[in-house]
Amino acid sequence: YGGGSDDALQLTATNEWRNNSDEITQALYDAGLSEDIELELISGGQTTDEMQNQYSQWLSSRQEKPDLLAFDSGWTLPFIVRGQLQNLEGELPSDVLDTVHEDYFEQSVNTTTDSDGELYGVPLYPDFPTIQYRKDLVEDAGYDWEQYRTDPLSWEQFSHELQDVYEQADVAYGYNWQAASEIQLACCVFNEFVTSWGGAYFGNPEEYLYGPIGDRPVTIDEEPVLQSLRMARTFIHGTDAPDTLDEFAGGITSEEAFQWGLSPSMQPFTDGDAVALRNWPYSININGADDALGEDMGVMPMPYGVPEGEGEYPGTGGSIGALGGWNYCVNPNTDRLDDALAFLETLTSPEFQRANFELVGHIPPNPDILKDATDVSIMGRYLEPLSFAGDHTMARPATAVWSQQSDPVAQEANAALMGDTGVEDAMSELASRLTDLEESFES
Amino acid sequence: MSDATSDTESVIDRTAHRAIRDPDTVYRWLTYAGIGFFLTVSLFPFYWLVVLALTPNRAIADMGVVPKGFNPGAFLEVFEVVPFHLYMLNSVIIASLSTIIVLTVGSIAGYVFGRYDFPGRTPLLLGILVISYFPPVAFLIPLFRLFTGQVTLIGLESPELYNTPWGIVMPLSAITMPLIIFLLTTFYRQIPDGLEDAARIEGSTRIGALRRVIVPLSAPGVATAGILSFIIVYNEFFFSYLMVNGTVEGWSPVLHGIFAFQGSQQVAYNLMAAASIIGVIPMALLVMIAQERIVSGLTQGALKE
Amino acid sequence: MGSVRLENVTKRYSDVTAVDDMNITIEDGEFVSFVGPSGCGKSTTLEMIGGLTTQSEGSVYIDGTDVTDLPPKDRNLAMVFQNIALFPHMDVFDNMSYGLRIRGAEDEAIERRVDEAVETLKLEGMLDRMPSELSGGQRQRVAIGRAIVRDPEVFLMDEPLANLDAKLRVHMRTELQRIQRKLGVTAIYVTHDQEEAMTMSDRVAIINDGELQQIAPPLTCYEEPTNVFVAGFIGSPSMNFLEGTVADGRFESEIVSLDAPGVDASTDVTLGIRPEDIYPVDDHRAPATVGTVRADVDVIEPIGEKMFVYLRPAAADSPVEERGRTERDSLLMSVSPETELAEDEVIEVTFDQSSIHLFDAASGNALVHGLEREPTPTT
Amino acid sequence: MGSVRLENVTKRYSDVTAVDDMNITIEDGEFVSFVGPSGCGKSTTLEMIGGLTTQSEGSVYIDGTDVTDLPPKDRNLAMVFQNIALFPHMDVFDNMSYGLRIRGAEDEAIERRVDEAVETLKLEGMLDRMPSELSGGQRQRVAIGRAIVRDPEVFLMDEPLANLDAKLRVHMRTELQRIQRKLGVTAIYVTHDQEEAMTMSDRVAIINDGELQQIAPPLTCYEEPTNVFVAGFIGSPSMNFLEGTVADGRFESEIVSLDAPGVDASTDVTLGIRPEDIYPVDDHRAPATVGTVRADVDVIEPIGEKMFVYLRPAAADSPVEERGRTERDSLLMSVSPETELAEDEVIEVTFDQSSIHLFDAASGNALVHGLEREPTPTT
Amino acid sequence: MSTDDRSATITGDRSRYRLDLAVLDRIERLSDTQFVYVMLLPVFALLGTMAIWPLLYTANISLHADNIVATNPVGEFVGLGNYVDILTGQANLQRPFFSLETPFTSAVPVTLLFTVGAVAVETVFGLAMALILNKEFRGRRWARVAMILPWAVPIVIQGMVFYLMFQPSIGFAVGPLNELGLISTTPLATSRDGLLIAILADVWKQSAFMALLILAGLQSIDRSLYDVADVAGASKLQQFRTITFPLVLPALLVALLFRTIGALKVYGLIEATSGCNTVPTLSCLVIGLWNGNRYGSAAAVAFIIAAVIGVLLLGYLAQLRRHERGEM
Numbered sequence A: 001y002g003g004g005s006d007d008a009l010q011l012t013a014t015n016e017w018r019n020n021s022d023e024i025t026q027a028l029y030d031a032g033l034s035e036d037i038e039l040e041l042i043s044g045g046q047t048t049d050e051m052q053n054q055y056s057q058w059l060s061s062r063q064e065k066p067d068l069l070a071f072d073s074g075w076t077l078p079f080i081v082r083g084q085l086q087n088l089e090g091e092l093p094s095d096v097l098d099t100v101h102e103d104y105f106e107q108s109v110n111t112t113t114d115s116d117g118e119l120y121g122v123p124l125y126p127d128f129p130t131i132q133y134r135k136d137l138v139e140d141a142g143y144d145w146e147q148y149r150t151d152p153l154s155w156e157q158f159s160h161e162l163q164d165v166y167e168q169a170d171v172a173y174g175y176n177w178q179a180a181s182e183i184q185l186a187c188c189v190f191n192e193f194v195t196s197w198g199g200a201y202f203g204n205p206e207e208y209l210y211g212p213i214g215d216r217p218v219t220i221d222e223e224p225v226l227q228s229l230r231m232a233r234t235f236i237h238g239t240d241a242p243d244t245l246d247e248f249a250g251g252i253t254s255e256e257a258f259q260w261g262l263s264p265s266m267q268p269f270t271d272g273d274a275v276a277l278r279n280w281p282y283s284i285n286i287n288g289a290d291d292a293l294g295e296d297m298g299v300m301p302m303p304y305g306v307p308e309g310e311g312e313y314p315g316t317g318g319s320i321g322a323l324g325g326w327n328y329c330v331n332p333n334t335d336r337l338d339d340a341l342a343f344l345e346t347l348t349s350p351e352f353q354r355a356n357f358e359l360v361g362h363i364p365p366n367p368d369i370l371k372d373a374t375d376v377s378i379m380g381r382y383l384e385p386l387s388f389a390g391d392h393t394m395a396r397p398a399t400a401v402w403s404q405q406s407d408p409v410a411q412e413a414n415a416a417l418m419g420d421t422g423v424e425d426a427m428s429e430l431a432s433r434l435t436d437l438e439e440s441f442e443s
Numbered sequence B: 001m002s003d004a005t006s007d008t009e010s011v012i013d014r015t016a017h018r019a020i021r022d023p024d025t026v027y028r029w030l031t032y033a034g035i036g037f038f039l040t041v042s043l044f045p046f047y048w049l050v051v052l053a054l055t056p057n058r059a060i061a062d063m064g065v066v067p068k069g070f071n072p073g074a075f076l077e078v079f080e081v082v083p084f085h086l087y088m089l090n091s092v093i094i095a096s097l098s099t100i101i102v103l104t105v106g107s108i109a110g111y112v113f114g115r116y117d118f119p120g121r122t123p124l125l126l127g128i129l130v131i132s133y134f135p136p137v138a139f140l141i142p143l144f145r146l147f148t149g150q151v152t153l154i155g156l157e158s159p160e161l162y163n164t165p166w167g168i169v170m171p172l173s174a175i176t177m178p179l180i181i182f183l184l185t186t187f188y189r190q191i192p193d194g195l196e197d198a199a200r201i202e203g204s205t206r207i208g209a210l211r212r213v214i215v216p217l218s219a220p221g222v223a224t225a226g227i228l229s230f231i232i233v234y235n236e237f238f239f240s241y242l243m244v245n246g247t248v249e250g251w252s253p254v255l256h257g258i259f260a261f262q263g264s265q266q267v268a269y270n271l272m273a274a275a276s277i278i279g280v281i282p283m284a285l286l287v288m289i290a291q292e293r294i295v296s297g298l299t300q301g302a303l304k305e
Numbered sequence C, D: 001m002g003s004v005r006l007e008n009v010t011k012r013y014s015d016v017t018a019v020d021d022m023n024i025t026i027e028d029g030e031f032v033s034f035v036g037p038s039g040c041g042k043s044t045t046l047e048m049i050g051g052l053t054t055q056s057e058g059s060v061y062i063d064g065t066d067v068t069d070l071p072p073k074d075r076n077l078a079m080v081f082q083n084i085a086l087f088p089h090m091d092v093f094d095n096m097s098y099g100l101r102i103r104g105a106e107d108e109a110i111e112r113r114v115d116e117a118v119e120t121l122k123l124e125g126m127l128d129r130m131p132s133e134l135s136g137g138q139r140q141r142v143a144i145g146r147a148i149v150r151d152p153e154v155f156l157m158d159e160p161l162a163n164l165d166a167k168l169r170v171h172m173r174t175e176l177q178r179i180q181r182k183l184g185v186t187a188i189y190v191t192h193d194q195e196e197a198m199t200m201s202d203r204v205a206i207i208n209d210g211e212l213q214q215i216a217p218p219l220t221c222y223e224e225p226t227n228v229f230v231a232g233f234i235g236s237p238s239m240n241f242l243e244g245t246v247a248d249g250r251f252e253s254e255i256v257s258l259d260a261p262g263v264d265a266s267t268d269v270t271l272g273i274r275p276e277d278i279y280p281v282d283d284h285r286a287p288a289t290v291g292t293v294r295a296d297v298d299v300i301e302p303i304g305e306k307m308f309v310y311l312r313p314a315a316a317d318s319p320v321e322e323r324g325r326t327e328r329d330s331l332l333m334s335v336s337p338e339t340e341l342a343e344d345e346v347i348e349v350t351f352d353q354s355s356i357h358l359f360d361a362a363s364g365n366a367l368v369h370g371l372e373r374e375p376t377p378t379t
Numbered sequence E: 001m002s003t004d005d006r007s008a009t010i011t012g013d014r015s016r017y018r019l020d021l022a023v024l025d026r027i028e029r030l031s032d033t034q035f036v037y038v039m040l041l042p043v044f045a046l047l048g049t050m051a052i053w054p055l056l057y058t059a060n061i062s063l064h065a066d067n068i069v070a071t072n073p074v075g076e077f078v079g080l081g082n083y084v085d086i087l088t089g090q091a092n093l094q095r096p097f098f099s100l101e102t103p104f105t106s107a108v109p110v111t112l113l114f115t116v117g118a119v120a121v122e123t124v125f126g127l128a129m130a131l132i133l134n135k136e137f138r139g140r141r142w143a144r145v146a147m148i149l150p151w152a153v154p155i156v157i158q159g160m161v162f163y164l165m166f167q168p169s170i171g172f173a174v175g176p177l178n179e180l181g182l183i184s185t186t187p188l189a190t191s192r193d194g195l196l197i198a199i200l201a202d203v204w205k206q207s208a209f210m211a212l213l214i215l216a217g218l219q220s221i222d223r224s225l226y227d228v229a230d231v232a233g234a235s236k237l238q239q240f241r242t243i244t245f246p247l248v249l250p251a252l253l254v255a256l257l258f259r260t261i262g263a264l265k266v267y268g269l270i271e272a273t274s275g276c277n278t279v280p281t282l283s284c285l286v287i288g289l290w291n292g293n294r295y296g297s298a299a300a301v302a303f304i305i306a307a308v309i310g311v312l313l314l315g316y317l318a319q320l321r322r323h324e325r326g327e328m
């Protein structure tokens, strides 16, 4: 009994990989991985939370298997902080290290390095949202959003034009995004609104995104944040409701958004029943398929609240997509370190990244490779906006205390959006809750 | 018109009259109404699952109560995407092992608590009950360490039960135990003393009497306890999730099989629904077989004062 | 091999003393009946012998060994329970063969013994019925069957024939005796039926209120009861009792006075006389009698082979009509059905001298059984 | 108000006919006992009257109405169950008062009636015991109590006294009769105890194999049984039967021949004679007798007020020793205990002429009860 | 039982008899108290290693501070500090532990509301179902299977079904119910409605559990008691009140006890429908803390849950004891 054949290199893998394990394995071999290394792909858990628990069980009990673990970029850091992952500096060949450090999407690499910049994992793919829209409807209404592929428009303009399209078109939904009180809201949707308005959770992201806990400002109750919330409220409640912005067009998002996670928000769009959708690249593959919207779908980067560079903090303002994605890290207890390293090295190869993009839609973590992948079907059509979005991302503040903070963020943001509490009240409440957490877990 | 009214009135009248004179009819109709109500309530969500399963995943939106599209292939796809049957087999094995342990150990305990009065009975029973107060996560950390061989007891390293059926079976047996003990205690208590006396005089040991007389006589209770523990284990989430690594070879139960259809971003609702329907089949079979036992266990009027 | 001894055995439930300091020795192979009023502790005593109830005090010996700590299965007994206690989930065959199967007997032996028992018990054709498909008497017979198929050292039977009709009862009595003799086992038999106790037993134990009153051969209990309780309990209909005093060799009561030579007590006594020992004075079949009671015939009850006559005695000094009718001062006489009597007739009756019992009124203990035949002639 | 009529009532279980085409009419206020061998269908009949079992065929009438479709609760009956069936979760008081409480009687009335019943049943001080804390007899009394506290139209009692001792039984008999009379209810009473049936009932119904054999007043059943079954069943010990033939006014059998004038059959017959109607030829108390049988005294069984003598008759032509001993050809004689007899003695006995019964051997039906006194002198 | 079976039993039994003779004999000679404790050994062994030892271990953890940055998540010893923090509201939990101002978003009120609502309805439904299933009617077998089946559905699926039903863009349930004014347009995002849906889902699944236990209780009632009641003139209703109910009460109480405990611990269902942020039950707190590697606080909340359950069940147990005493 036990975890399968003893001589295989065991790694946790995403569903996409496990559903295509033969092809992926072959791609890895094709990209230079020794065929002597047998791969066993297992599930680490279905939701990211569950994987996190599972990993912390495995690692704190010093299990030898799995040898490699796929880590959500949102919570790789706490494991690094706790010293539960293999430091890759000095283990991987230096050219590999250099490639990762220098050529990869920087934000992605940041999620897997410690405060000294030492690498603990190799990004598998980065993830960042874009706006998908019904190109046909937009054009019918007399607009052209293709021009914003690498030159995003502002939220204000977006709201007006979208409202116009929505009114003219015979669809049930306008702009779909996810406002449910879930991690998605905290890590990403709300984060995007806030950052594009020039605000931040913890002050200057370049300085404070990953700590020091307790020693950084909590800036969630500042004006840009409030403005971004007012804007989002306008999208849902219209301009007549309290705490909304008159200069925006309202009523473009259904109230259903309050209980929308990813799938429910996407469904109507896939069915052609919505004008636009905020979602991750995986959905481009789905919605852009010929049996869905096909060529009628357009993709553009997220709109901005304040223009790039005009935000309160460096790196804020402009079009911002939250950064997600996955990294591969090595179990420090493995007895197959060399094979694991060989695997990681293969991950950095352009052949494999392309294959992975093509097979399962994982965006190459190396932007250069992404740019060259025009021949990939569906995704290939949207390389420009994707590349642009990849360069304009904001990671979540994934410190050790983030898992405690994400719930309050989601709760208060959701409450503010729904209107249970005033925007200001909600954010000052949030600020105090975050501060409390910061203080009680001061490192 | 007025004729019709008086007609209906008299029908109502007559019905009411009949109802008063013959309340049995009323009970019968009440029973039928109840059957109808509960069957609808119980089965509707299953119907809804079928609707979901038949609707292609992409089309699952604005669902009414009829499938949008007809895609019975989902029921096959379930097995193509993951070895769902193997997950089910794992689950059935795990649930069976647990049920055997729970029934054996629990029967003895229930028997003792139900039929003997001894010093410490009540505190012990309460102590066992207290175990069920705790959320499963309260047991998880130490058990995980135990099963991964990190705990040394009297110089012996604990056996590696992680990724074996026992890693799930043992804790779940323990956690199901309080319920089963309480249940069987009440059942054993209801069996007349005389029968056990008779068996013992005839040469049974106390254990023999338990096995041959008490257990068969508490058949409804034992069958219920069996169904309960089987279903509890089959459906359990926490340990089933965390005590195995999710591979079929690692004894992962059906839960992992169902989760295989739930990606982190996109959920294959249709496959989950189909898998659920398939996954419930062993339960349905069990309920059918076991409830036969419930019925045949006691021929009517069997328990004599 | 199967003697049973109870030594100072007491059983107390929270508020009741069911059995009180019981001492009985039953010889190997003996057949002893327990009789006594409902609730006197018969079943409890049996259960203690069987090991189903633990005595509060005292010891039980089987075959000379103290079995207090021995579980029932090692006492090698068979028992018929008062509440029958058939296993409801087993058919008749399985019920009857339970003990044999438990002890791992051969199939063939089981079949043979069950067949034998079925014949004895007249249960042919019922082997595969479930207990719920049997009549009350059939269930009871199955319960007996469960005990007799085995070959124990001691049979304990608690009212095994309570639900059977007279004919079957008589048949079963003989059969049980036959089996008991054949196997040579000791038998302890609880019954409420005196005839049963009388005809079947070597000795009868009479229990009252948890206490043993007398244990003796049947006729001794009948003819020489140790106390008023036994005298009144044994015999049906019950013995008549007259309260009185003895002085100077003469018994005096309200309704009768008679010579009681040889009785040297001079206190309050109770005179006991059985219904069949009372005769109309003119009955030519009467043996030597003593005393005369004038009485009113109250009720006549013919029951086949005999006739019960309820008499309202007239006190020597008060007219018949004036006296209330209570149990104590009415007399029951049993005569042959041919006797010519009419209700409300006034007759004179007399007592069989040799069958008069005198008891100490205070303690209830017997003083004499049968008055001596003295020169004094009877009336 | 409470007459009960069964019309062609039949009850079949899958493989058994428990009750077979039963026709009985019981008058209002009458006390009828059902007797018969175990498993003959007594309880089943009662259950059908009570509405607990539905007859397979036929109709039951209570008070003239067909109650086939009436549920038990509307039949206004009280019933004592053979299997006692006390509610295990209620104490004695609650068990007894159940029916009253259900019918919404006043608390005070309930208390009063339960108190009355408790006294009748001698259950003082047990009101708050649970059934498991009672002895067998006490349970049975509680079950009776549950029925008698109510005031129904019909009492159905199934072996209500089976577990009680003689004294209590006698007491309960009188009490049950008293209550029945007082309330004026119809009572149907199942018992295996003939004395009970004989002393309590207005009429006795004898049932065999699901079929009614005879329903008549007790003495009639005893003295004029309609057939061999009744004759053998009623009376304890049972009647002696001799197979023989009648020809020319003379009964001839292997062991005896006697004049049977007035019997005009000329077929095979069975002669029946009760043990108490057999006398030693020299008994001076004997009435007019007929026939002589020479027999060997096999066993003597003294049981208090009488003595049973088992005789092995010698056939007229074979020596006593040669003959096997079977039930049919042995004779039981009941004599007074004073009779001087010794085992193995050879004696001559004779039959009370007026108590000889003759039955048709084929059908079993009675031909005559008591032979006519003819000029032919007895031996 | 066929003859073959019978002989098999005998031979099987005999060999076992010899094998275990010594042990069984030893057991048989024990006094009642000794016997009882010997018989309880397996339970104690199992519960000891699988439940009691882990609980002690966790109890120890609950006395230590959280440590979310070190390899060892168990921090220094702080005594009852975690408990004090939680109960005084000083701990940073995802939702307040106890606040009457926001009853639908604080753990204790939400949990209690869920428990009372769900268990009350489940008891009524369960009893009704059991009574119906105890009757004879055509197709009873299938009706039983059908009615018990919901209980056999994994929580994930149960959650999914109700989640989808109440997802306005997917299911059908929101519109009509919203028009009736029963729920808001986004019930899964509204704490009150989310709670309601959770109760509904729980009732669907768990009524069967009640029914099953009660049914088994009904089955073991001696039928002849009903004969007695019939003759005594009891109507169906009275029979229910005086016989059926008191005699199934022990089984019903056990069912009630365990459903109450189960409901007080509810987690998976919530996570699968509205989510812990919307309907924050007590167990949600534990899992949230645990996910954040705050083992000390998680353990403390777990023990507080146990204490809350314990307190709530005291009343129940008093009832049970009364009942038992009545029965003895």
Ligand SMILES: Nc1ncnc2c1ncn2[C@@H]1O[C@H](COP(=O)(O)OP(=O)(O)OP(=O)(O)O)[C@@H](O)[C@H]1O
Pocket: C132, C133, C134, C135, C136, C137, C138, C163, D013, D014, D016, D017, D018, D036, D037, D038, D039, D040, D041, D042, D043, D044, D045, D082
């Ligand atoms: N449920 C049943 N299924 C089959 N046979 C039955 C059933 N109930 C009773 N019988 C049979 O019907 C016959 C009559 O039974 P019943 O209980 O009426 O007898 P009874 O006269 O009361 O006998 P007893 O004096 O032994 O109580 C018996 O032979 C019995 O075995």
Ligand SMILES: Nc1ncnc2c1ncn2[C@@H]1O[C@H](COP(=O)(O)OP(=O)(O)OP(=O)(O)O)[C@@H](O)[C@H]1O
Pocket: C013, C014, C015, C016, C017, C018, C036, C037, C038, C039, C040, C041, C042, C043, C044, C045, C082, D132, D133, D134, D135, D136, D137, D138, D163
């Ligand atoms: N569990 C108990 N708790 C309290 N009292 C009990 C218990 N069991 C029996 N008794 C009482 O003990 C006494 C003796 O009971 P036992 O059963 O030995 O009587 P019994 O002689 O068999 O009577 P019966 O002839 O009525 O069966 C009775 O008064 C009974 O009420």
Ligand SMILES: [Mg+2]
Pocket: C042, C043, C044, C082, C158, D135, D136, D137
């Ligand atoms: Mg008794």
Ligand SMILES: [Mg+2]
Pocket: C135, C136, C137, D042, D043, D044, D082, D158
């Ligand atoms: Mg009967």
